Amino acid sequence: MSSKKCANCGRNMKQQFIGLQHCSCGISWMKDTGYFERTGDMVFALERKTIQGKAKQVPVIKYRSNS
Numbered sequence: 001m002s003s004k005k006c007a008n009c010g011r012n013m014k015q016q017f018i019g020l021q022h023c024s025c026g027i028s029w030m031k032d033t034g035y036f037e038r039t040g041d042m043v044f045a046l047e048r049k050t051i052q053g054k055a056k057q058v059p060v061i062k063y064r065s066n067s
């Protein structure tokens with residue numbers, strides 16, 4: 001899988017998981033979501049999901065709670 005170019009600054013993004021890439025300027029890209037701005041309370045994880053009868057690992061965004 002090739003790396004995407006950042007929509008904000010044009011640099012090549014780094015892949016963390018399949019379907020999830022990050023740029024050092026703070027923009028991330030996720031399959032089905034597209035480009036978004038990362039915030040400090042975002043945690044990225046892989047979650048198992050069954051899609052069309054197949055078990056797949058897909059990236060999900062979780063939010064750190066401050067409490």
Ligand SMILES: [Zn+2]
Nearest residue numbers: 006009023025
């Ligand atoms: Zn960028």
